[in-house]
Amino acid sequence: MRKFRLFAIVFAVVVILFSSAVLWIGMRQQQLDQARMKEARDRDSNVFYEIFVRAYHDSDGDGKGDLNGITAKLDDLQEMGISGIWMTPIHPSPSYHGYDVTDYYAIHPDFGTMEDFERLIEEAHKRNIRIIMDLVVNHTSSKHPWFVEAKSSENSPKRDWYVWADEETNVNAVSAIGGKAWHPVSTGRYLGIFWDGMPDLNLDNPEVRAEFIHIARFWLDKGVDGFRLDAAKHVYEDLQGDNKRTEVAEKNVAWWREFRAGLEEVKPDVYLVGEVWDAPSVIGPYLDGALDSGFNFDLAGRLIQLAKSENATDIAASIRRVHDYYAEVSGGKFIDATFLSNHDQNRVMSQLEGNVDHAKTAAALLLTLPGRAFIYYGEEIGMQGVKPDENLRRPMDWDEVERQHNDPDSLLNHYRRLIQWRKLEPALAFGTVESYATGNKCVVSFIREHEGERLLVLHNLSGEPQKVGLESKAGIEAAALAVTLASAPGIQYDGGEVTLPAYSTAVLKAK
Numbered sequence: 001m002r003k004f005r006l007f008a009i010v011f012a013v014v015v016i017l018f019s020s021a022v023l024w025i026g027m028r029q030q031q032l033d034q035a036r037m038k039e040a041r042d043r044d045s046n047v048f049y050e051i052f053v054r055a056y057h058d059s060d061g062d063g064k065g066d067l068n069g070i071t072a073k074l075d076d077l078q079e080m081g082i083s084g085i086w087m088t089p090i091h092p093s094p095s096y097h098g099y100d101v102t103d104y105y106a107i108h109p110d111f112g113t114m115e116d117f118e119r120l121i122e123e124a125h126k127r128n129i130r131i132i133m134d135l136v137v138n139h140t141s142s143k144h145p146w147f148v149e150a151k152s153s154e155n156s157p158k159r160d161w162y163v164w165a166d167e168e169t170n171v172n173a174v175s176a177i178g179g180k181a182w183h184p185v186s187t188g189r190y191l192g193i194f195w196d197g198m199p200d201l202n203l204d205n206p207e208v209r210a211e212f213i214h215i216a217r218f219w220l221d222k223g224v225d226g227f228r229l230d231a232a233k234h235v236y237e238d239l240q241g242d243n244k245r246t247e248v249a250e251k252n253v254a255w256w257r258e259f260r261a262g263l264e265e266v267k268p269d270v271y272l273v274g275e276v277w278d279a280p281s282v283i284g285p286y287l288d289g290a291l292d293s294g295f296n297f298d299l300a301g302r303l304i305q306l307a308k309s310e311n312a313t314d315i316a317a318s319i320r321r322v323h324d325y326y327a328e329v330s331g332g333k334f335i336d337a338t339f340l341s342n343h344d345q346n347r348v349m350s351q352l353e354g355n356v357d358h359a360k361t362a363a364a365l366l367l368t369l370p371g372r373a374f375i376y377y378g379e380e381i382g383m384q385g386v387k388p389d390e391n392l393r394r395p396m397d398w399d400e401v402e403r404q405h406n407d408p409d410s411l412l413n414h415y416r417r418l419i420q421w422r423k424l425e426p427a428l429a430f431g432t433v434e435s436y437a438t439g440n441k442c443v444v445s446f447i448r449e450h451e452g453e454r455l456l457v458l459h460n461l462s463g464e465p466q467k468v469g470l471e472s473k474a475g476i477e478a479a480a481l482a483v484t485l486a487s488a489p490g491i492q493y494d495g496g497e498v499t500l501p502a503y504s505t506a507v508l509k510a511k
Contacts, residue, residue, distance in 0.1 A: 042128060045422040046429040047367070048084035049077060050376045052343050052393045053111055054096060065395070067112040071120045074127055081419030084130040086228050086273075086374065088343060090117070093141060097343075097389070098134075099230060100141035100198050104215045114222075121223035130225035132271060137212050137259075138231040139198040147199050151185045163191035163202050163237060176238035193238055194231075203235050203255055213262035220263060226271030232256065232286065232294075233276045249285070256290035273337050273372075280322045287330040293337035293372060296322075300339050303369075304351050306444065307362040310461040316435045316446035319369065323432070338371035340379065343393055349382040356382060357503040360414050361461055364487060364505040365444065367418040368457045370433045380415040414487070421485050425507065427455045436476065438468045443500065447474055456481060456508045460500035465490075468498045481508040 057069030067090070077085070089098030092108045107117055124131050140147055150158040165171050165182050175181040175193035182189045183196040191200040201208050216227060236251045256274070263270045273293035276283045283294035302315065319336075326334040340348045340362055352358040359382055366373050381400045385391040404410035422429040431450035438445045442462040448455045454475055460466045470478040470493075479495050485507035492499040493508065500506060 043423040043426065044128075044429065045081045045083045045419050046372050047082055047419050047422065048086055048130075048132070048372060048374045049080075049082045050086045050088070050339075050342060050374055052088045052377060053090055054088075054098075055393050055395045056377055057396060057398070062110075064110045066110065067107070067116040067120050071116075071123050074120075074123055074129065078127040078129060080380075080416050081423060082129060082375075084132065084225070084372075085124065086132050087134060089134045089136060089230075094143055095141075095197070097393070099136055100139070100143075101136055102141045102144045105218060118222060125223065130271070131223070132226040132228055132273070133219055133224050134230055135212075135216060135219075135227040136230045137201065137203075138234050139192065139194065139200045142192075142197045142199055150199075151187055151190070154187055160205050161202055161208050163200050165189040165191075174240040176234060176240055178240070181239055191237060193234060200237070203251075209255065209258060213259060216259070216263055217266050220267045220270065225269075226273070226292075229256070229272060229274040229291070232274030232291070233278060233282070249282070253285050253288070253290050256286060260290055273335075280325060284325055284329045287326055287334045289330075292333075293335045295337045295339060295342075295374070296371065299336075299369075299371075300341065300345075303340060303362055303365045304348065306365060306461065307358040308352055308355075310442060310463070312441055312444045312459075312461055314435050314437070315365075315369070315444060316433045319433050320435070323370070336371035337374060338366060338369065339374040339376070340366055342374070342376050344389065345392070346387060347376070347383055347385040347392060348379050350384040350386045354382075354384065356411055357463065359411055360487075361459065361503055363411075363415055364418060364459055367415075367422060368428055368448070368459070368505065368507070369446075370431060370448070375415070380412050382411050417487065421507065425453075425455060425485065425509075426450050427453055428457075428507070431455070434474055436474055438470070440466055440468050442466050443468050447476065449475075453509065455484075458498060458500060458506045458508070460502060460504050463502045465502060466500045468500060469496060470498060477510065480510045482511045483507070484509050 051070060054065045056065040057073050058065050059068035059072055060066065089101065090107055090111050091098060091101045092103045092106050093100050094102065098108065107114055121131055146158050146161050150156050150162050165188060169182065171182040171189055173181045177193060179195060181191060181193055183192050192198050193200060203209055233252055235255055236248045238248055260272060272291045273295065274286055274291040276286055276294040277297055279298060286294055299319065306313065306315065323336065348362060349359055352362065378396055381397060381404055383397060385394060401412065404412035407413065427448040427450035431448040434447040434449065436445045436447050436456060442460060443466055444459040444461060446457055448457060456476055458468060470481065472478045481493065483491055483493050483506050488501050488504040490501040491504055491506045498506060
C-alpha cells in the first residue's frame with residue numbers, strides 16, 4: 001500500500017512538472033510569437049485594399065458610404081495589416097459608380113468635403129497606410145462643362161478637347177470593347193468607346209494632356225500617394241479591326257510616360273497602377289518608364305481555377321517567366337499588381353460557388369505569391385455577387401464582419417493571418433519566386449527569396465491530408481528546414497516529409 005502511495009505521489013509530481021514544462025514552453029512560444037509580431041507590426045505588408053466608396057461605410061446615416069466612413073475604419077484596416085487603400089472615383093458624377101466625372105477638382109457631396117478628404121489622408125498616413133485615387137483620363141461625363149461647351153458649336157474653344165468624326169470617319173465602327181463607337185449630337189458625331197455618356201477625350205491635344213497632369217498634381221498636393229489609372233490602354237482612339245492598334249498602343253505608352261514625368265517633378269515616389277486589361281505581353285511596354293504596375297488579370301483567373309479545381313500546376317514557373325520579361329522591359333523597376341477580383345468582376349466567393357475552403361486557398365495563394373496584392377472590399381468575409389455590376393458593389397456587410405471577427409477559423413481571420421505572415425517574413429511580401437517540384441498533384445509548391453533568405457511554401461489544395469517528401473534542391477537544404485508558419489494545426493515535418501492537413505498552407509525555412 002505504501003509502495004502504491006509512493007508511486008502515486010511520484011507520478012503526480014512528474015505530471016505536475018511535465019505540465020508546468022509544457023505550459024512554460026507554450027507561454028514561451030506565445031511570448032516569442034508576440035515579440036515577432038511586435039517587431040513586424042510596422043513593416044509593409046505590400047497589400048492594398050480596394051474600396052468602392054459608396055458601398056463601404058456610411059458615417060452619417062444617409063445610406064451612402066463616405067470618406068469619413070473610411071476614416072472611421074482605418075484602425076480596423078491597420079489591424080488587418082493593410083498598407084494601402086485604392087479608392088474608386090470620388091469626384092462629382094451623375095452615375096453611382098463615378099467613372100463619368102463632371103469635376104476633377106472636387107469631391108462628390110455624397111462622400112463629404114475636401115476637409116474630410118484631407119483628414120482621411122492625414123489619418124491614413126499616421127497609420128502608414130497609403131492612399132491612391134482612381135483617375136479617369138480616357139473620357140469625361142457627357143455632362144462635364146468641357147463637353148457641354150465642346151458640343152455647343154463646331155467653333156467652341158473646347159471642341160478639340162474631344163474626338164469628332166470627319167468626312168473620312170467610319171461612323172459605324174465598333175469600339176475596342178464591343179459597343180458603338182460614334183454618337184450623334186446636333187453639331188456632329190463624337191467618339192465614346194464605352195457609351196454615349198462617356199465622350200472620349202482627345203489626348204492628341206497638348207492642352208488636354210497638360211490639364212490632366214495639373215489635375216493629378218493638384219491631388220498629389222493634397223497628399224495622395226498615387227493613382228489607379230482607369231482604362232489605361234484605351235486613352236487613344238481604340239476601335240475593333242483598326243489597323244492602327246500598334247500605333248494606338250505606342251501612343252498610350254508615350255502619354256503615360258509624359259504623365260509620369262510631370263508627376264515625378266513634384267512627387268518622385270508617386271505610385272501608378274494601370275488597368276491594362278490584357279496579357280502580360282501587352283502590359284510589359286507600359287512598365288518601361290510609364291507605370292509601376294499593371295493589374296495581373298491573367299494570374300487572377302489562374303488562382304481562382306487552382307483553388308476550384310484542387311489540381312496543382314507549376315504556377316511559379318509561369319509567374320517567373322512573366323516577371324523576367326517585366327524586369328527586362330522595365331530595367332527591374334516594376335511591381336506586379338496581383339488580385340483575385342475587383343469591382344468589374346464576379347466576386348471571388350461567387351466564382352467559387354460559396355466554398356469557403358476554396359476561398360481560403362485562393363487567398364493563401366494570392367498572399368504568398370509575389371506582387372502587391374489588392375483585396376476588393378468584402379472579399380475577406382466572402383461577400384457574393386455576380387453581374388450586373390450593381391451586384392458586385394453592394395454595401396459592406398458589417399454584421400458579418402463582427403461575426404467573423406469573433407470566429408478564429410473564419411475567412412476574415414484567415415486573411416488577417418496571411419497578411420501578418422507577409423509582415424513577419426518579408427520574402428512573402430517582396431521576394432522573388434522559383435519553382436520547387438514535389439510530384440504531388442494536390443500540392444502547389446514554390447520558393448520565395450528575399451535578401452538571401454529562402455522560404456519553401458506548400459499549399460494543399462485538396463480536402464484530404466497530403467504527405468509531401470522534400471528533397472534538397474534549388475538552394476533548399478531539406479534536413480535544415482522547420483515549419484515557421486502554418487495555417488492549420490496538424491502540420492508536421494520530420495526532416496524528410498511534410499504532413500499537410502486538408503486545405504492547409506505551410507511555410508518552411510532554415511532553422
